[in-house]
Amino acid sequence: MTDIQQKLIATRRKFHRFPEVGFTEFITTYEIYKTLKPMDYTLYLGDDVLLRSARVGVPGKDAFLHSYKRAAEYGVPEEFLDYVKEGTTGVIATLDTGKPGPHFAARFDIDGLPITESADEDHIPEKGGFKSLHEGEMHACGHDGHITTGLFLAEYINAEKDNLKGRFTLIFQPAEESVRGAKSVVEKGWLDDVDYFFSGHLGIRNLPVGTVSAGTTDFLASSKFDVKFTGKSAHAGVEPDSGNNSLLAASAAALNLNAIARHGKGRTRINTGTLSAGSGRNVIADTAFMEIETRGETTELNHYMYNKAKTVIQAAADMYENEAEIIDMGEAPNAACSKELIETVKEAVKHNSKITDLKETLPLGASEDVTMMMERVLKKNGKATYMLFPFALKYGHHHPKFDLDESVLHVAVSTYIDIVNWLMKNG
């Protein structure tokens, strides 16, 4: 194994140990900051990274307190925690070469998932001793690898800065999961004058390491929303008739949401990811809370699902004489990669020996709030693409046994570096 590969693996494993869910990436933000600090970047933190009010799905105070304590125990200094403690996480690093040239931007998402990592013996992070130290949180989507890719790209740009031209912006974005964070970075204006925007994902397609797609299709548009049912409690033994059962309203909603008719025009999705209802065994439940998402192959198909879902939820509330409140928590459009930038990537990596199968595009089949960023770049006449770096997936993304094939990291880093170099010559 080469030196660089060993370093990539070490970095990834470090971040793998302390996964933090969206907007609580206190340790993660600090570690990214610490790595970039010695380089020549201008670094932005806290309210300089994102527009606080444009965040969606921000956790509650207890969650922040919990993460604060954990980060303090980890050793994050209090003065650093002041930047992030209210959920203004993430780092943006900029570097201006001083020479005329294009504005290159790349985005790396940094958050983990609310999943407890597998402790099975055959799960490599368990065996290798780098499993998540955070009960209930896990890097089960590969963002630890994204951070690693971003940091090594940063190192390359910094090292080569005298040979480069134009400007560089590296975005370490919080809270990609549930498409919550991108909007707040976009609204802060960071994407407004980007010429070339790149992002991508490790894994996704179950193909051999060495496969790279220059662009991505099939971003699913998505809506995220919460539902609160409010009914009436009553003693379940003495007078069950006088309750308005929120737990049953929510259960009826959940079943009938999944039963929304498939659409003739393309793929749709719905998921009630969480449901919690009721206060005690012998009390008719008077509250229920659900976290729901819809998706569609197009924005139109997503709206079909979203509107049907609202109908189902209201009817389920009516059925059990409950009130239903629907709280929108975010929305991602679908998006298209710039054809020219796909061509650019194809040209740039032509001689990359790590890439054994170069594809024009691969389908994502999921939602990514990067589409918010791509939409803004395209609107401002920049170009954008999103690349995939597949590997053999033993377990799917978001599975407690999901694991990166770490050899994909070098493929990703070398692709970004090829792109930077090509743009220096041709951009």
Added chain:
Amino acid sequence: MTDIQQKLIATRRKFHRFPEVGFTEFITTYEIYKTLKPMDYTLYLGDDVLLRSARVGVPGKDAFLHSYKRAAEYGVPEEFLDYVKEGTTGVIATLDTGKPGPHFAARFDIDGLPITESADEDHIPEKGGFKSLHEGEMHACGHDGHITTGLFLAEYINAEKDNLKGRFTLIFQPAEESVRGAKSVVEKGWLDDVDYFFSGHLGIRNLPVGTVSAGTTDFLASSKFDVKFTGKSAHAGVEPDSGNNSLLAASAAALNLNAIARHGKGRTRINTGTLSAGSGRNVIADTAFMEIETRGETTELNHYMYNKAKTVIQAAADMYENEAEIIDMGEAPNAACSKELIETVKEAVKHNSKITDLKETLPLGASEDVTMMMERVLKKNGKATYMLFPFALKYGHHHPKFDLDESVLHVAVSTYIDIVNWLMKNG
């Protein structure tokens, strides 16, 4: 208002302020202890009150920790907390007159409910400034009044001890809600040689203060159990097909549990009081947890509900390819009051001017783990009854605006005193 009435109200309001759910009655236990301490009772605490292993539905460590801190802040001394900190709450007070005579026992339940008390202006505890100080917990069933009744009866017995004969056992029982605590007291042997056993409830029937029933019918037999569904998580956008959805399994179970056919032979009940499922919005839920109870007019009818419920739960698990684990959390039989003791009560209170409408029996229509105690007393050839002390119920038991009509307290206390006096003459 008489002096005694004012004292009763003050005591009740004190306990009303710090409701604690079953097995976490740390402050409550301490305050009961403190009141009884100056009297001539032998007091039992901790493992002397109950058989630890016979408790059901014991909360987790976090709950104990939380209540511990709260009680410590309240001022309960650490050495006292050592008795109760692992959920061995409650107090038993005994007094032996040294003179031959019957063994009289009375039981008062002391726990609150996991309900947040109403802050509406027309809610008297709010107006009167004695609302629950514990967010999410409330004396919504009247056990604060039961404690009060028990303490004033204790005071009377103590004061009159030279004029009394036989032995007295006063049981301040934890965790009546969800019928969890009585069994552990019974298994400790406290009911094994009782001659006359009394307990009762304030409220229940919406009748004027002054109504008293000497006995109670219609105890509902009840089973309490938890269900854990275990499925398989998956990314809800990319591969919803590869998940085994626990949230939908639980929702299907909840709906179909309530749809279990009513029974031709009498009253049945079912309630899924709480449901929590899933870990994140975009993940197919791979766990769900439900707290359920069934009831029946007879033990047989309760078993009908319990067995049907198990069938429904297993089928719901199968439907979504989940595993279901059913964990029994307690069971109360139904019970019958001793006819002789009903007659005793009727005789004893004949001249009680506070009682304006004396009834032989009234129906409970609910479950009470006192039936465990009654069953043991009867089995050991003692006699048992359970009295009701109704008042006008503006809101039902377990409602956030439930409130005692405090004038009922004197009715209850004077009834118990009349019984003690009558037994001294005739028992």
Added chain:
Amino acid sequence: MTDIQQKLIATRRKFHRFPEVGFTEFITTYEIYKTLKPMDYTLYLGDDVLLRSARVGVPGKDAFLHSYKRAAEYGVPEEFLDYVKEGTTGVIATLDTGKPGPHFAARFDIDGLPITESADEDHIPEKGGFKSLHEGEMHACGHDGHITTGLFLAEYINAEKDNLKGRFTLIFQPAEESVRGAKSVVEKGWLDDVDYFFSGHLGIRNLPVGTVSAGTTDFLASSKFDVKFTGKSAHAGVEPDSGNNSLLAASAAALNLNAIARHGKGRTRINTGTLSAGSGRNVIADTAFMEIETRGETTELNHYMYNKAKTVIQAAADMYENEAEIIDMGEAPNAACSKELIETVKEAVKHNSKITDLKETLPLGASEDVTMMMERVLKKNGKATYMLFPFALKYGHHHPKFDLDESVLHVAVSTYIDIVNWLMKNG
């Protein structure tokens, strides 16, 4: 076996062979008429029996045509069929002794059920060769025995008419099942000047033959209604999204109707007895039809169920963007037997050797549209009771293997005769 017993059995078996569902009792009406014809009764048929417009749940033309043909083939003359062919079935027989005395009325219901009778070898009607000849229809509730009782009572009164006083009205009522027929007889005025009204049921309670209850408690109030869901059809493969699925609306309604909370104040029932939806496998169903009933221990409890059911149905329609039409099909109140008449029965049968266990009352636990008649009689200051004549029930009422213990017939007939005789002396 006595001669009278043999005759009772023969009559019952004759009627058992041609069960006819409510308002299509063409053969049954004819056979009753034929039996009464030679006696001295004034007989009423067709629109003289009932108020056509007050019938509920009247079958459609096809059903009448089908029964017409069947009756014609059986041998019912065309001129007789003219009386009944539009669903004006039943016979009323009156006899005025010419002597002053009370007005005695008794009611016997005559309809069968839409159930196919069992052809099991151990089913006595199969073995005995008197099983239903009408596929899909069956005397599965014992009304064949009621007819038999009524005809033998008629024969007795006719034979003894010179020794009797007052007036007699014998009502052979159609369409008791689903509580549809009584109202139309009541509205015709037949109950308006009755002094003593009697009716009853064979079976119901699983007790030995010889048990008789002089009165009945626990009539369940009941509402019967149909629901039509109207949605929108669509090709299920090409554009499932553009359908409004009535089959799912009805399914959601059915499940959630059964899940309506039990009532703290007493027994309730709900049943969706039939559901039919959709037109073809590959078409989203755009219609659904349900036949539903609710019941309650009191009229108030029945209304609780009925109102909740309407809420559920409307919400289920909304959930799938359907229209729901609710068509009321009948309603029975609950009722109470006259205490004096219960005493009368007890006196009257004191010396009846066939009665081995005389009870004041037994509970019905079901609905009976006789309560409409009782209500009218009581309102007009008459007295009414409803008696039960139990036998050992191998299978419940409405079961394909339900069967009368024919020895109960003589118990019932002799009870009615005793009552007539007693009233002649004391009425």
Added chain:
Amino acid sequence: MTDIQQKLIATRRKFHRFPEVGFTEFITTYEIYKTLKPMDYTLYLGDDVLLRSARVGVPGKDAFLHSYKRAAEYGVPEEFLDYVKEGTTGVIATLDTGKPGPHFAARFDIDGLPITESADEDHIPEKGGFKSLHEGEMHACGHDGHITTGLFLAEYINAEKDNLKGRFTLIFQPAEESVRGAKSVVEKGWLDDVDYFFSGHLGIRNLPVGTVSAGTTDFLASSKFDVKFTGKSAHAGVEPDSGNNSLLAASAAALNLNAIARHGKGRTRINTGTLSAGSGRNVIADTAFMEIETRGETTELNHYMYNKAKTVIQAAADMYENEAEIIDMGEAPNAACSKELIETVKEAVKHNSKITDLKETLPLGASEDVTMMMERVLKKNGKATYMLFPFALKYGHHHPKFDLDESVLHVAVSTYIDIVNWLMKNG
């Protein structure tokens, strides 16, 4: 309008008037036969058209009797009805030019749907006086236009037979709806030595008349099956607890079938098209019957749906202690058009002035049992394609207001003629 267009419209409208559902196309078969009789084809009827035992979803005797009477009244001679009266409908016409050349086959489906045609004033068949005369049946998919196309192609081939070479087989296939008829024709061997196989559909895509696709993608694989639930009946008032409710089992199945998770790999469908349950309002339903279909973008995806559906159905039966019987009613694979034949069509129609927009392929998005025929042709080394002839769809296929834009008929006929002519030169 040209003469040929007027004739096409007249023919289509004639067939539109007497739609007959699958395997009851008695009038339709006769009219096709009558039209072809004067030509030089060898005509096959009855058991010569299809293998009786390979039909699936054959209607019952009553349906055949009903259609028989209707056809006899229409004027179909009894001796002709003998061929078709047991559901062996359809016509196959063959013509051998005697000259060496390819074997050309084309298939036209002839059945209607169980839908009542709209009588709205703005529905052209109503206005034009050619609406369905058959209550409850309708040509709502355009098969009347397919018959018309086939008959005009037959006329052309017959007229030009001296200028043609090779052999011609024209298949007028019954029972395409619910993919039931093709298999029986295939099993009879009619597709075993076909060189070039053509079929197609009018409409499907909402595109202007003049659009033609030379091939079709996105045939959905499909499984059709029935489910019978068997439970236990009981009186819904007296002993609801002793029933095993089939209506609720079926309702639970229907809801949860629709809730089967969408598949990450592509389109899936499920539909419970019909549901009928129960026998009477006050009886717990002891039977339920459902007609269900699943579909998938691939045969694998269809099997995913089918297997999940079986799991749901069995669990729903278990939940209500029912037995479930699943009866397979047919299955269609997905299929791919021959690339060479798509090229052939493109070449053949190059100069067709009626075609304004020639597409290589369009997606079907539905199931078609023609895939059974295509599969057989390909297996025997022939070539097959399926063409689409879109028009502006005011209402979707299977809608009560579906209507052909009749101008598409000439487009379709001329395409087939072009193909025949091209094959004569190049085939």
